[in-house]
Each structure stands twice: as C-alpha cells, then as structure tokens.
Amino acid sequence: MSAIVSLxxxxxxxxxxxxxxxxxxxxxxxxxxxxxxxLMGPSGSGKTTLLNLIGGLDRPSKGExxxxxxxxxxxxxxxxxxxxxxxxxxxFQFYNLMPMLSAERNVELPLLLTNLSSAQxxxxxxxxxxxxxxxxxxxxxxxxxxxxxxxxxxxxxxxxADPTLLVCDEPTxxxxxxxxxxxxxxxxxxxxxxxxxxxxxxxxxxxAEFASHQLHLDKGQLVEGxxxx
Amino acid sequence: xxxxTAAITSMNLRAIPQRIGxxxxxxxxxxxxxxxxxxxxxxxxGFSKTLSSTGRVxxxxxxxxxxxxxxxxxxxxxxTINIMDxxxxxxxxxGKPVASAEMVAVVALPLxxxxxxxxxxxxxxxxxxxxxxxxxxxxxxxxxxxxxxxxIVGRSAMAxxxxxxxxxxxxxxxxxxxxxxxxxxxxDAHESELxxxxxxxxxxxxxxNTFQSVTVMLDSPEAFxxxxxxxxxxxxxxxxxxxxxxxxxxxxxxxxxxxxFLAFGVGSIMAIGAIFGALNTMYxxxxxxxxxxxxxxxIGFGAGAVVVSVFVEALLLSLVGGLIGAAAAxxxxxxxxxxxxxxxxxxxxxxxxxxxHLLVSGIIWSCIxxxxxxxxxxxxxxxxxxxxxxxxx
Numbered sequence: 001m002s003a004i005v006s007l008x009x010x011x012x013x014x015x016x017x018x019x020x021x022x023x024x025x026x027x028x029x030x031x032x033x034x035x036x037x038x039l040m041g042p043s044g045s046g047k048t049t050l051l052n053l054i055g056g057l058d059r060p061s062k063g064e065x066x067x068x069x070x071x072x073x074x075x076x077x078x079x080x081x082x083x084x085x086x087x088x089x090x091x092f093q094f095y096n097l098m099p100m101l102s103a104e105r106n107v108e109l110p111l112l113l114t115n116l117s118s119a120q121x122x123x124x125x126x127x128x129x130x131x132x133x134x135x136x137x138x139x140x141x142x143x144x145x146x147x148x149x150x151x152x153x154x155x156x157x158x159x160x161a162d163p164t165l166l167v168c169d170e171p172t173x174x175x176x177x178x179x180x181x182x183x184x185x186x187x188x189x190x191x192x193x194x195x196x197x198x199x200x201x202x203x204x205x206x207x208a209e210f211a212s213h214q215l216h217l218d219k220g221q222l223v224e225g226x227x228x229x
Numbered sequence: 230x231x232x233x234t235a236a237i238t239s240m241n242l243r244a245i246p247q248r249i250g251x252x253x254x255x256x257x258x259x260x261x262x263x264x265x266x267x268x269x270x271x272x273x274x275g276f277s278k279t280l281s282s283t284g285r286v287x288x289x290x291x292x293x294x295x296x297x298x299x300x301x302x303x304x305x306x307x308x309t310i311n312i313m314d315x316x317x318x319x320x321x322x323x324g325k326p327v328a329s330a331e332m333v334a335v336v337a338l339p340l341x342x343x344x345x346x347x348x349x350x351x352x353x354x355x356x357x358x359x360x361x362x363x364x365x366x367x368x369x370x371x372x373x374x375x376x377x378x379x380x381i382v383g384r385s386a387m388a389x390x391x392x393x394x395x396x397x398x399x400x401x402x403x404x405x406x407x408x409x410x411x412x413x414x415x416x417d418a419h420e421s422e423l424x425x426x427x428x429x430x431x432x433x434x435x436x437x438n439t440f441q442s443v444t445v446m447l448d449s450p451e452a453f454x455x456x457x458x459x460x461x462x463x464x465x466x467x468x469x470x471x472x473x474x475x476x477x478x479x480x481x482x483x484x485x486x487x488x489x490f491l492a493f494g495v496g497s498i499m500a501i502g503a504i505f506g507a508l509n510t511m512y513x514x515x516x517x518x519x520x521x522x523x524x525x526x527x528i529g530f531g532a533g534a535v536v537v538s539v540f541v542e543a544l545l546l547s548l549v550g551g552l553i554g555a556a557a558a559x560x561x562x563x564x565x566x567x568x569x570x571x572x573x574x575x576x577x578x579x580x581x582x583x584x585x586h587l588l589v590s591g592i593i594w595s596c597i598x599x600x601x602x603x604x605x606x607x608x609x610x611x612x613x614x615x616x617x618x619x620x621x622x
Contacts, residue, residue: 048620057527057616078531085529092619096524100243112232113529157528
C-alpha cells in the first residue's frame with residue numbers, strides 16, 4: 001500500500017528560555033494508507049510532537065512532512081488550517097467537546113467548514129453518530145454524557161467530514177478499562193470496516209494491541225517496531 | 230468564513246452565562262460611562278437650546294460699548310431716546326418705537342431643592358414689553374401694573390425658587406414686592422426671571438436715569454445693518470449692537486465649552502476605565518476558552534473567524550452597556566430642570582435635553598470602547614499556538 005504519512009529526517013526543536021531542546025532527531029517514518037499505528041513511548045519521548053506534525057498542528061524545524069499527498073511543512077498557518085479541515089480528524093484524551101453545544105452540534109462543527117447544505121450536514125451528522133452508536137443521544141450536551149459517550153461523540157466529530165486520517169492523542173487515557181476497550185474496538189472497526197488510517201498515541205500497552213503496528217519512541221528516536229521504515 | 234464566524238460567535242455568546250460576572254464588568258462599566266457622557270452632553274444641549282431659543286433675528290439688544298453682558302452695561306436715559314428713535318426701529322400704530330429700555334438686578338432667593346440662596350434676575354421692562362416680546366404669555370394671575378411694586382415670575386423660576394408663588398411677597402431693597410402673575414415664553418432664558426415695571430424697578434434700586442440695555446424690534450431682519458451703522462457711527466453713542474440670538478449664543482458659549490470639556494474629559498477618563506474593564510473581561514474570556522479555541526483551530530477553523538468572534542462578543546456586550554447607559558440617561562435625566570449661573574451671575578433654568586443625536590453618540594462611544602477592549606484579546610486568541618494550547622489542557 002502507498003504511504004499516506006511520510007516523514008524524512010525530521011528535526012523538531014523547542015526553545016525554553018535560553019535553552020534549545022531537540023525533541024525529535026532526524027526521524028524518518030512512513031505509514032501506509034489504511035494502517036492503524038500506535039505511537040508509544042515514555043513521557044517526553046516526542047510522541048505527541050510527532051503526532052502534532054502528522055496532524056498539521058505544528059511544523060518541523062527541519063525535514064519534510066508529507067501527509068495525504070501534500071508537503072505540509074511548507075504550508076502557512078491558514079493553509080494548514082484548511083488542509084486539516086480536509087484531511088484530518090482529531091480525537092483528544094479529554095474529548096474537547098464544546099460544552100454549550102449538543103452532541104449533534106459538536107459533530108456538525110467540521111461540516112461548517114464545507115459547502116454542504118444544512119440538510120446534508122444533518123444527514124452526515126446522523127450517519128456519524130449512528131456509526132459510533134450514539135444516534136439516540138444526539139440532543140444531549142457533553143455534561144449529560146458519560147466519558148465513553150463523550151469520546152464517541154468526539155470520534156463522530158472526527159469522522160463526520162470523512163477525513164483521510166484519524167489522529168488520536170491518548171483517546172482512552174481518561175476512561176476505565178471496559179469503556180477504553182469499547183472505544184478501541186470502535187477505532188478498530190473504523191480502521192477495518194471503513195478503511196480509516198489511524199495514528200494513535202498511547203501509554204497503554206493493551207490499547208496499543210488494538211493497532212496493526214506499534215512505533216516506539218525514546219528520546220526523539222524510533223527504537224523498535226517500525227512500519228515500512 | 231461567515232459560517233465559521235457565526236458558529237464560534239454563537240458558542241461564545243452561549244457561554245456568557247458561565248461568565249456572567251465578568252461580562253457584567255463590561256456592561257456596567259460602559260453603561261455608567263455612556264450615562265455620564267450623555268447626561269452631561271444633555272446639559273450642554275439643554276443650556277444651548279434655552280439660550281439659543283431666546284430672541285429673534287429682528288430684535289436687537291443694545292449695550293454700552295465693550296460690555297459683555299447687561300449687568301456690566303449702562304445706558305443713560307438720553308441715549309435710550311436716540312437708540313429707540315434710530316431708523317429701522319418698528320413703530321406701533323401711534324408711531325411710538327416698539328422698544329424697551331431695561332435694567333437687570335439680582336435678588337437672592339432660596340432654591341426649592343436645597344433651600345440655599347441663589348441669584349434670580351429681576352428685569353425692569355418698558356411699557357412696550359408685550360409688543361416687543363409677543364412670546365411672553367401670562368399663564369396665571371395678571372400683568373404687573375406700572376408704578377406699583379408688582380412682579381410677574383417666569384415659569385422656570387417658579388419651579389426652582391421658593392417664595393415666588395402668586396401672591397407671595399418678595400423683599401427687594403427694603404421694600405416689599407408682590408408676585409401677581411406667572412408667564413411662560415417658550416422655555417427661553419426669560420422664563421428664569423422676574424419682570425416688573427422699569428421705572429419702579431429703577432427707583433427701587435436707586436438707579437436714577439441709568440438703564441442697562443435697550444431692546445428694540447426692527448421693521449425687518451434686513452434693517453439690522455442700517456440700524457447698527459446708525460448707532461455705531463453716532464458720535465454721541467458708544468454702544469454694541471447685536472441681534473438677540475447672537476447675543477444669547479455668545480452668552481452660552483463659555484459655559485457650553487466648559488460643559489463639553491467636562492463631558493468629554495470625564496467621559497474619556499471613564500472610557501479608559503471601561504476599556505481596561507473590557508480588556509480584562511475579554512482576556513479572561515479568551516483564556517477560559519483557550520482549549521475550545523485551540524480545538525476549533527485544530528478542526529480547521531481559521532484565525533480570522535476567531536478574531537471576529539471575540540470582537541463581536543466585545544461589541545455586543547458593549548452595545549448592551551451603551552443601550553442601558555443611554556436609556557438610563559434618557560429615563561432619569563431627560564426633561565429634568567436644572568439651573569446654572571448665567572451671564573448676569575444669576576440662575577438660568579434649563580431642561581436637560583437627551584436628543585436622539587446624543588443617544589446615538591453614546592452608543593457609538595460604547596462601540597468604540599468595545600472595539601478597543603476587544604482588539605488585543607482577539608489578537609491573542611488568533612495567535613494562540615494550537616499545539617501548545619491543546620497540550621496545556
């Protein structure tokens with residue numbers, strides 16, 4: 001399968017006061033379309049930084065980042081925002097739902113960046129909520145949902161615009177084991193049945209087992225288990 | 230862009246109840262600022278309206294040359310004859326000039342509101358006063374009679390001062406005067422005066438043959454230039470000749486300037502305070518929503534939509550404050566009568582006038598505060614580093 005994510009000699013540095021800290025050191029990876037990859041590693045290993053580069057939330061200090069056929073390290077902030085809207089669905093550890101909006105309005109948010117009509121948006125929202133098994137909770141606000149339900153709504157929001165890639169940052173980090181497993185099964189289903197490419201950061205080895213491949217990072221470098229390296 | 234902005238703005242506005250305390254800081258701060266600004270400007274408007282509505286373009290006031298006001302002017306009896314007989318002065322059916330040689334004096338009377346003494350003008354007017362000032366109408370009682378110590382009182386003076394009701398007695402220079410009537414004159418400055426017969430007033434104040442001004446009615450407004458030329462080139466006279474509206478406009482100019490300065494000076498200081506209040510509120514709003522903003526940016530919402538939404542929220546809160554302030558100024562101050570020192574160191578009573586123009590100015594003022602208060606928080610929201618903000622959560 002062709003690579004949907006391709007990083008070549010990527011370096012990412014941060015400046016903290018007068019110190020420059022290199023978080024990623026000449027990292028090169030490729031992720032195939034339709035893959036489900038778990039990014040693992042200790043705190044500070046650079047996995048979230050890597051995820052942010054893949055998701056177009058950040059730019060590398062050096063190197064190339066190609067995702068969904070576009071070299072995104074050269075895009076401006078505005079271009080990156082548009083690119084993210086087209087290609088990436090995000091799932092966060094703490095769901096990041098808008099507390100004042102109902103589940104369906106939260107899911108609708110990415111569709112407001114498209115040219116779909118109101119009726120089409122409504123249809124897509126219902127379909128996305130049905131996929132995550134929450135059609136009956138559409139009118140509920142996040143405060144009225146359990147953690148697992150809130151994360152399902154977040155996944156529906158990530159899916160609704162049919163992105164090329166799902167980027168998940170500790171999606172089960174705030175959930176109990178049973179609920180976490182339900183969410184991971186859902187992600188697995190999205191990967192296998194809907195062909196979604198998923199890149200997931202996790203600390204949890206059991207969560208990582210749901211992925212097709214695992215990438216381990218330590219001190220900004222890939223240490224084992226590469227995918228099409 | 231519109232859909233994005235509307236979505237974010239709608240979310241921001243729905244979140245206001247969660248930040249109701251800080252949101253009130255903007256609303257109340259701006260409401261008070263606008264209320265103060267509008268009410269002080271209403272004072273300017275009311276004062277100017279009162280003085281500018283005094284007089285007609287075909288009526289002329291003649292003072293001693295160099296005098297700023299009637300109180301500092303003197304005109305001898307023989308000069309009044311030349312002034313009244315000059316060409317251009319309207320004559321009545323008997324061929325007598327429609328004119329009035331007058332004097333003004335002040336009496337101290339207690340104000341109804343505070344009980345403290347304030348100066349009230351007593352104007353001695355000639356027999357032709359009724360023809361000269363047709364706008365004066367008796368609304369109660371009767372006209373004073375020549376040679377008697379009788380006065381009529383203006384409606385505004387009656388509203389403000391104690392002891393000037395019809396039938397009251399006022400002591401002026403050890404003699405007792407009776408108030409016999411009440412008049413109105415369209416809300417002009419004369420409504421803040423007492424009027425009596427000129428010869429009796431002159432006598433009471435022991436002024437002999439010295440008047441302070443002569444007011445004449447012209448044949449037409451166009452006769453002014455000829456009339457003025459005649460008087461100012463007469464070697465026996467040293468006088469200033471002005472149309473009444475010009476004279477009263479000049480009288481109001483200094484105080485209007487002061488009040489304008491006060492309105493915008495105090496208004497600006499309060500506005501700066503309100504801007505800081507708005508800045509603080511909007512900064513905390515942006516800070517409280519940094520995760521939401523970062524999430525929206527991650528999803529693909531543009532920085533422009535975020536900026537506009539913060540602006541719109543600041544503007545809407547400011548607009549609410551502006552509307553409340555303008556409404557409060559209108560409800561509590563419009564039509565209130567107040568008094569201030571006029572040109573003769575006497576009280577001029579006028580009504581605060583909250584005009585539509587002032588209301589609009591107040592609301593525009595509130596929007597300016599909102600724009601300035603929302604600017605920096607909006608820029609901060611737009612520059613929020615998405616990855617950092619998401620991680621901070």
